[in-house]
Amino acid sequence: MPNEIHVPSRREAIRAQVQSGGGLAAVFPYHPPRALLRAHGLLPVEVWGPPGRSSSRGDAHLQPYTCSLVRAGLSFLLEGGLDQARVVLVPHGCDSLQGLGSVLLDFVKPAPPVLTCYLPRGDRALDRAFLADELRELDARLAAALGTRPDEAALLAAVEREERADQALGELLEGRARVGLGEEAFYRLVRSREYLPAEDFAALAGRALAAPAASARPARTPLVVSGLVPEPMALLSVLEAAGATVTGDDLACSGRRRYRPTQGPEPFARMSEGMLSGPPDSTRGASVEARLQHLRQLARAAGARGVVFLTLKFCEPELYYLPQLREGLAQDGVRALSLEVDLAEALPAPLVTRLEAFVETLR
Amino acid sequence: MTLAALGIDVGSTATKLVGVTAAGDIAWRRLAPTAPRIEAQAEALLAEARAQPGGERAPTVATGYGRKLVASATRALTEITCHARGVYRRTGRAGTLVDIGGQDSKVILIGAQGQVLHFVMNDKCAAGTGRFLEVTAGRLQLPVAEMGDMARAATAEVPISSTCTVFAESEIVSLLARGTPVEHVVRGLHRALVHRVTSLVRSLGPRPPYFLSGGVAHNAAVAAFLGEALGAPVERAEEPQLMGAYGAALSALEP
Numbered sequence: 356m357p358n359e360i361h362v363p364s365r366r367e368a369i370r371a372q373v374q375s376g377g378g379l380a381a382v383f384p385y386h387p388p389r390a391l392l393r394a395h396g397l398l399p400v401e402v403w404g405p406p407g408r409s410s411s412r413g414d415a416h417l418q419p420y421t422c423s424l425v426r427a428g429l430s431f432l433l434e435g436g437l438d439q440a441r442v443v444l445v446p447h448g449c450d451s452l453q454g455l456g457s458v459l460l461d462f463v464k465p466a467p468p469v470l471t472c473y474l475p476r477g478d479r480a481l482d483r484a485f486l487a488d489e490l491r492e493l494d495a496r497l498a499a500a501l502g503t504r505p506d507e508a509a510l511l512a513a514v515e516r517e518e519r520a521d522q523a524l525g526e527l528l529e530g531r532a533r534v535g536l537g538e539e540a541f542y543r544l545v546r547s548r549e550y551l552p553a554e555d556f557a558a559l560a561g562r563a564l565a566a567p568a569a570s571a572r573p574a575r576t577p578l579v580v581s582g583l584v585p586e587p588m589a590l591l592s593v594l595e596a597a598g599a600t601v602t603g604d605d606l607a608c609s610g611r612r613r614y615r616p617t618q619g620p621e622p623f624a625r626m627s628e629g630m631l632s633g634p635p636d637s638t639r640g641a642s643v644e645a646r647l648q649h650l651r652q653l654a655r656a657a658g659a660r661g662v663v664f665l666t667l668k669f670c671e672p673e674l675y676y677l678p679q680l681r682e683g684l685a686q687d688g689v690r691a692l693s694l695e696v697d698l699a700e701a702l703p704a705p706l707v708t709r710l711e712a713f714v715e716t717l718r
Numbered sequence: 719m720t721l722a723a724l725g726i727d728v729g730s731t732a733t734k735l736v737g738v739t740a741a742g743d744i745a746w747r748r749l750a751p752t753a754p755r756i757e758a759q760a761e762a763l764l765a766e767a768r769a770q771p772g773g774e775r776a777p778t779v780a781t782g783y784g785r786k787l788v789a790s791a792t793r794a795l796t797e798i799t800c801h802a803r804g805v806y807r808r809t810g811r812a813g814t815l816v817d818i819g820g821q822d823s824k825v826i827l828i829g830a831q832g833q834v835l836h837f838v839m840n841d842k843c844a845a846g847t848g849r850f851l852e853v854t855a856g857r858l859q860l861p862v863a864e865m866g867d868m869a870r871a872a873t874a875e876v877p878i879s880s881t882c883t884v885f886a887e888s889e890i891v892s893l894l895a896r897g898t899p900v901e902h903v904v905r906g907l908h909r910a911l912v913h914r915v916t917s918l919v920r921s922l923g924p925r926p927p928y929f930l931s932g933g934v935a936h937n938a939a940v941a942a943f944l945g946e947a948l949g950a951p952v953e954r955a956e957e958p959q960l961m962g963a964y965g966a967a968l969s970a971l972e973p
Contacts, residue, residue, distance in 0.1 A: 690836070704783060705822060709839055712798035716834045 360536075360563055362543050365400060365550045369439065372398040372552075378501070381440035381467070383428060383455065384583070385448040385607050385638045386474055386630050388490055389553065390622075394505035394513040395497045397441060401549040402428045403608060404698040405436075406586045416458050422669045423698040424583070425451045429458065432465055440467045442500055444493075447473045448638040449672045468500045476640030478631045487627035494623070510622035518616045518629065520553035523560035525613045528604050534563050538591035538601060545609050546585075576717050577658045579603030581650065581680075582665030582673060587702045590665070590694075590710065597714040603657035605650060606665070611636045637672040646676050647683040654689045661717045663710070664693040690716065719745040720772035725966025726764065727797065728756055728784030731820030731848060731933060734963040735763045737770060742807060742968055746770055747960060756784040764790060779966040783821070792970060798826055798837050800965030805929050805955050806832035807968055813927040816915060816944065816952070817961075818934035820848040825918045827925060838918050844883040846914030848934045854907050857887050858900055866937035868904045875905035886910065905939075912943040919948060926950040931961040 363371070372379060380397040382389075392399045404427040413429030437443055443465060445456035456471040472493050475482035498504050505513070527534070527545060534541060544563060548556050576599040585591055585606060594601065604610030615632040617625040635641030635649045650662060662684055666673050681691040692713040694706055721737035729752060737746035746767060753759040760780070768774045780791035781800040788794070801817045806828055815826040823846045827835040840846045844853070855862045876898055880886040886907070893903050919928070928948055930941050935958030945952040955961050 705839060708783070708796050708798070709837075712796040712834070712837060715796060715799045716837075 360544070360559065360566070362540075362547050362559065363551060363555075368398070368547075368550045368552075368555075369400060373439065378441035379439050380442050380444055381432075381437040382444045383446065383448075383452055384424070385446065385636070386612070386633070387444060387446060388472065388493065388626055388630065390510070390513040390517040390626055391490055391494060391497070392444070393516065393553065394510045395494075395501055395503045397497075397501075398550070398552060399444075400440075401608075402431065402437070403549065403584050404428065404586065405431060406588075406698045407701060408699060410699045416462065417454070420669050421451050421454065422667045424667055424670075425455045427698045429455060429463070432459075433463070437465065437467065442497065443467050443469045445469065445471050447471060449670075451669070451671075468496075470496055470500075474639060475631070478639070483624070483627045483631055486631060487621075487623040490623045490626050507620075507622060511620075511625070514617070514622055514625050514629070516553040516557075518614070520548065520557045520560075521612065521614045521629070522616065523557040524548050524609065526564060527560045528610060528613070530564050531600070531602060535566070536563070538595040539588050542585055542588065542591055542601075542609075545604075548612070549608060573598075575600040576661070576714055577602040578714075578717075579605060579650065579653050579657055579659045579662040580665065581605035581662055583607045583667055583670060584698075585665060586696060586698055587700075589702045590696075590706075593702070593707050593710050594663075594714065597711045598718075599714045603653035603659055603662075605634070605653055605662075607636065607638065610634065610653075637676055643676055643679045647680055650680060650684060651687055651689075654684070654687070660688065661690045661692065661713060663713065664691060666693060666695050668695050668697055719743075721745055721767065721770050721776045722772060723967045723970035724764065724767050724773065724776045724778040725800070725963040725968070725970055726760060726778065726780050726782075726788055726791065727800065727960075727962035727966060728752060728760055728780065728782040728788065729797075729820055729933075729962070730783055731852075732959065733759060733763065733782075733784075734960050735767055736960055736963040736967045737767050737773060737776065738964070738967040738971065740971070742971060744957075744960070744964060744967075746773075747957075747963075749959065752784070756787045757789060760784070760788045761790060764788070777970040779970040781962050781966040795966060795969055797962045798824055798839075799834055800962045800969065801931050802826050802828050802834045802965065803832060803968050804961035804963075804965030805931055807964070808955055808961070809927075809929060809953070811927060813929055814919060814922065814925045815929045815931060816919060817932040818846070818848060818915065818930070818940065819932045820852075823847050823915055823918065823932075823934075825915075825922055827922055836922055838921055840914065840918055845886070846911055846918065848932070850883050850886070850911050851907070851934065851937070853883050853887055854890060857890050858894075858904065860900070860904070863936070865904055866908070866939040868901050869908040869939035870905075870942060872899075872901040872905040874899075874902050875909060876902050878903075878906045878910040880910075908937075908939045908943055912940060912947055915944060916947040924948065924950075928952040929955055931955045931958045933959045935959070 410426035635645035722740040780788035
């Protein structure tokens, strides 16, 4: 039965990697070059917070208008949470993350080498070429830091492993109705893509999808969830208890990572093409029109009449789009609810009321 | 009259219980300050309701912030849905409902069929809620129930610039220390509360007619000042504090 599937925790995945003699890369969101890191023998473990912990140590280094994802991540690093990592990678996903990269390089200077990587804000040939060059540069810096030099065959093998995992993620999200897990358990499975080796994640997703079809659940109100990350995860259980189910995913940590498979002999070109092939994304500078069109399609395909936007306070890339997205969705009769969360905080009761009331309006 | 359904609204300040007939008319009501042991209080009140004719088998819907603690309720619904349902049943009209409760305030857009079209909540601070008046009444040593009349009767007002309840309390202390008449302060406090609520209403766009429910609707000054700010009269629902429980009872009538 699917609900018997054990999803290893971050801690378990880290322990397994260390015990097997492999290294770890602590990776900040949003689009990490997982294949490149794996080819260098590192398991990329993404740092989304972690949630529910005080961010006060990080606060001392950052402007008060920095989002809680960056504040919590920096606090975790200062508390020694990333000490096991061989490298810390901060992709330039937004200004706050770029600021974090600068703070780490110039002031905090943690023990593991800190590497940064610029993500272009488009998907033109020029952008793909730029990113491929960035990845080659990152490859050289990894080689200098670790003494590893994966050859082209190893890089291509890593690319293909990640592409199989990306495909598995897509199938999992598409096959949501067939997987007999509750909302929170389903997303624990989906989010294990953030830290499991690609081949382990693909196998886990395959088992979940191949398990006997779940007995029919009572009719639920379908919803699309957008934003960065479904934190606090208890939000998903609230949705489930209210009679809703997530049938469309536009989250930066999951749905916006449905990268397309690539082809060709050159690994960096394939990595670049894949990383820029995901759905329209605020952190990659997609137009409002493209974001709206994507959400409309998701809502239609999911049969959803509501979209829940989970935003982090001060997350400018996401908040920038919200007014026009809400307006555009309303024209289609799709309602929107925006919930602002702070990764350091537990689930506030008024937020539960808003979520439940929203589901009630969709019945 | 025989009770066909019950609705219980466990609010932060008061717990309200309503029994309705099969036709949806209120036939029985109770209101009590919310006790710290919510489960026990809710069940005691429900036991009283269930002792009424028909009450024993009446389905029960719970609402309010303590809705999930009512163990014997058939189901729970949010106060947003319930207030809208109660007020729509009373007025029969679409419009904008402002519900100012003890610890939050909500603006609910009601559609032509009584459905909730949209809502916003002020749920991150006490400004614009009944708690704002309670706290400031405590500082002024005034009964909350008398503040509305005092505010309306005042011939002048002082602006209260702090939107935060705690800072507003400090501001009151400063004003009183400067000799500002209490009634001018009270009028200013009401204006500040209404200013906060008005910004919530405007965030949904002006869609009259406007209705007011929740415990603060008993305060005539709030309705009057809100009407001035919105440029349209604000109708206070009959038995405004019971509208959540009433809407819950009406929901309990549905299969």
